[in-house]
Amino acid sequence: MTRILHLVDDTNPGGVTRYLDFLRRDPGMAALASHEVRAVPRNRPCVAGIEADVIVSHLAVTWRGLPGLMALRARHAGTPLIHVEHSYSEGFAAHNVRARRRFRTLLRTAYALFDRIVAVSHPQGDWLLGRGLVPAAQLSVIPPCVDLSAFAALPAPQGPVRVIGALGRFDRQKGFDLLIRAFRALPQADLRLEMIGDGPERAALEALAQGDPRIRFAGFADSPAQAMAACDALAMPSRWEPYGLVGAEARAAGRPVLVSGVDGLRDQVEDGAIAVRESTVDAWQEALATLTGPSLPPAARRAEEPATLTRLGWAALLDGFDGLTDDAGSVTTEVSAVAA
Amino acid sequence: MPQASIVVPAFNAADTLGETLRSLLAQTHPDFEIVVVDDGSTDRTVAVARGFGDARIRVVQQPNRGLAGARNSGIAAARGAFIGFCDADDLWRPTKLAAHVAHLEANPEIGLSYSGSELIDAEGRPTGLAQRPRLQGVTPAHVFRRNPVGNGSAPVFRRAALDAIAFRPEGETRRDWWFDERFRQSEDVECWLRLALTTDWDIAGIPGLLTRYRIVPGGLSAGTARQEASWEAMVTKLTPLAPAFFARHARAARAFQQRYLARRAVSSGNASEARSRMRAALATAPLALAAEPAKTLTTLTATALLSLAGPATIDALRGLARRRAA
Numbered sequence: 001m002t003r004i005l006h007l008v009d010d011t012n013p014g015g016v017t018r019y020l021d022f023l024r025r026d027p028g029m030a031a032l033a034s035h036e037v038r039a040v041p042r043n044r045p046c047v048a049g050i051e052a053d054v055i056v057s058h059l060a061v062t063w064r065g066l067p068g069l070m071a072l073r074a075r076h077a078g079t080p081l082i083h084v085e086h087s088y089s090e091g092f093a094a095h096n097v098r099a100r101r102r103f104r105t106l107l108r109t110a111y112a113l114f115d116r117i118v119a120v121s122h123p124q125g126d127w128l129l130g131r132g133l134v135p136a137a138q139l140s141v142i143p144p145c146v147d148l149s150a151f152a153a154l155p156a157p158q159g160p161v162r163v164i165g166a167l168g169r170f171d172r173q174k175g176f177d178l179l180i181r182a183f184r185a186l187p188q189a190d191l192r193l194e195m196i197g198d199g200p201e202r203a204a205l206e207a208l209a210q211g212d213p214r215i216r217f218a219g220f221a222d223s224p225a226q227a228m229a230a231c232d233a234l235a236m237p238s239r240w241e242p243y244g245l246v247g248a249e250a251r252a253a254g255r256p257v258l259v260s261g262v263d264g265l266r267d268q269v270e271d272g273a274i275a276v277r278e279s280t281v282d283a284w285q286e287a288l289a290t291l292t293g294p295s296l297p298p299a300a301r302r303a304e305e306p307a308t309l310t311r312l313g314w315a316a317l318l319d320g321f322d323g324l325t326d327d328a329g330s331v332t333t334e335v336s337a338v339a340a
Numbered sequence: 341m342p343q344a345s346i347v348v349p350a351f352n353a354a355d356t357l358g359e360t361l362r363s364l365l366a367q368t369h370p371d372f373e374i375v376v377v378d379d380g381s382t383d384r385t386v387a388v389a390r391g392f393g394d395a396r397i398r399v400v401q402q403p404n405r406g407l408a409g410a411r412n413s414g415i416a417a418a419r420g421a422f423i424g425f426c427d428a429d430d431l432w433r434p435t436k437l438a439a440h441v442a443h444l445e446a447n448p449e450i451g452l453s454y455s456g457s458e459l460i461d462a463e464g465r466p467t468g469l470a471q472r473p474r475l476q477g478v479t480p481a482h483v484f485r486r487n488p489v490g491n492g493s494a495p496v497f498r499r500a501a502l503d504a505i506a507f508r509p510e511g512e513t514r515r516d517w518w519f520d521e522r523f524r525q526s527e528d529v530e531c532w533l534r535l536a537l538t539t540d541w542d543i544a545g546i547p548g549l550l551t552r553y554r555i556v557p558g559g560l561s562a563g564t565a566r567q568e569a570s571w572e573a574m575v576t577k578l579t580p581l582a583p584a585f586f587a588r589h590a591r592a593a594r595a596f597q598q599r600y601l602a603r604r605a606v607s608s609g610n611a612s613e614a615r616s617r618m619r620a621a622l623a624t625a626p627l628a629l630a631a632e633p634a635k636t637l638t639t640l641t642a643t644a645l646l647s648l649a650g651p652a653t654i655d656a657l658r659g660l661a662r663r664r665a666a
Binding site: 127131286 | 500
């Protein structure tokens with residue numbers, strides 16, 4: 001059995017942690033390999049006692065972390081080393097990076113230490129290729145997945161959309177400030193905006209919402225599925241979003257979801273999310289007005305077993321390394337059987 | 341399929357279009373098309389374009405949609421991997437396209453390549469003035485404060501970079517928008533700034549005054565108030581996109597905008613407007629203006645001269661500058 005060790009530096013409850021829970025517990029992933037998850041310091045990931053056939057980094061790439069990655073590569077020269085890029089995307093770079101050349105140098109240098117780089121969405125993969133950060137032969141695109149059963153079990157919302165949910169960390173990344181401005185311009189008194197989460201922007205968002213009793217701050221939700229049960233639709237006006245897990249959860253729950261057209265959210269539009277035309281207050285107001293208007297939104301089709309894509313992606317990736325499986329292709333077959 | 345496309349928006353431009361197209365047909369770059377977008381002209385604009393009988397010129401016609409709408413139709417029709425723009429009264433130096441294509445091919449991370457411009461008058465003579473912008477290390481803040489791209493006949497885009505900012509507003513069924521057609525002015529800087537703020541395509545310039553940009557006295561200056569209003573509308577539109585960025589840079593950018601409008605007022609001989617705009621600029625962000633002392637001082641001096649001695653003095657000085665340049 002192939003042993004895969006997943007290294008992670010962020011153990012906060014969030015998308016990455018839940019993705020790793022999925023990798024560890026999903027029977028299809030277990031058919032591929034055994035998965036161990038280990039939390040390591042970002043700058044010193046090369047901890048003692050690593051025994052694995054494949055090492056997968058879910059670490060955030062930084063200049064400070066670069067020596068640690070080099071040590072990891074040096075210590076495990078013969079072991080396939082994979083990096084999953086959870087953090088960076090075109091929108092991230094546009095909104096956060098001032099020294100772009102330096103940033104690209106960092107990514108090229110770090111990625112060159114790995115055998116494969118895994119993008120979490122096609123737009124992110126296109127960006128990595130287009131900027132020459134990863135050669136095509138080294139790139140795989142594997143959308144992440146989490147256990148969606150709790151979302152899939154939610155009854156579909158009935159009637160017109162009245163409660164819009166914004167679920168996620170209150171960070172400027174999520175663009176919830178834009179959402180509140182747009183929502184406030186809607187006239188209907190019976191609408192509600194549920195702000196579910198917490199984070200550094202909380203006070204600023206509360207100030208923006210002040211005086212509009214339709215906007216509620218529910219705080220951090222231990223169970224995102226339960227929080228989503230109270231919403232008829234979701235809104236993701238993110239400024240950057242390498243993947244955008246909430247969108248996949250909303251679709252699993254049969255909730256329509258409005259998204260900005262950035263990064264990984266473009267993939268979700270192909271899967272049924274509703275793209276807002278522009279990242280402006282006016283365009284979001286218009287989209288919210290349509291969503292909450294008299295005509296019901298198109299029945300959100302529930303995502304069909306999105307885990308299959310994740311399993312097949314990893315299977316194909318592992319097939320690419322010699323000596324991990326008895327005969328090439330067997331892993332894919334096995335996973336397909338589980339998925340079916 | 342041509343490697344590059346040059347989009348020429350033209351509205352009642354029969355008088356100047358011929359010279360513009362001659363300058364474009366004279367490009368040294370071997371592989372390009374020219375897309376003339378007739379924006380509902382009522383003069384001989386189309387006849388002038390067709391009169392060349394050159395297979396490289398394609399004419400697209402539409403009911404009037406304004407400059408941004410004409411550029412957008414040009415982009416929609418363009419087939420090149422690189423797309424440049426030249427308004428129907430401006431001129432390109434013969435090596436301009438070749439230089440930008442080489443720049444973009446050598447630097448895959450650059451999405452918008454531009455150059456400086458020589459300012460010419462109605463007769464096509466050098467005015468002695470030029471736009472010599474910063475060429476390297478251009479950040480969104482530079483684009484917002486100083487608009488190094490300069491004018492709508494300066495940039496050559498990579499098609500992929502334009503497509504990264506395409507959108508389709510409510511009610512538009514025919515094609516995407518790249519420039520925002522709701523703007524009748526400031527539509528160019530709105531486009532460059534949106535590219536800088538929402539994508540990680542680099543914006544960079546190459547040396548040389550490769551565009552010859554026509555300044556017609558009284559043309560734009562008549563509308564400085566409208567120009568200010570559309571610039572503010574741009575700030576209002578884009579602020580929710582990056583609130584922290586605008587909180588940080590809007591004051592300085594506004595001061596530079598006022599100084600620019602003051603220079604326009606000087607050009608059109610309006611002393612009282614020039615004075616009030618320079619006062620506004622200095623009240624808004626004196627430190628930002630002090631960072632460019634030469635330009636700020638010449639604007640102040642010109643404003644003072646205009647107030648004390650009248651427009652003849654400015655004309656005389658400009659005449660001197662022209663002789664020096666010639």
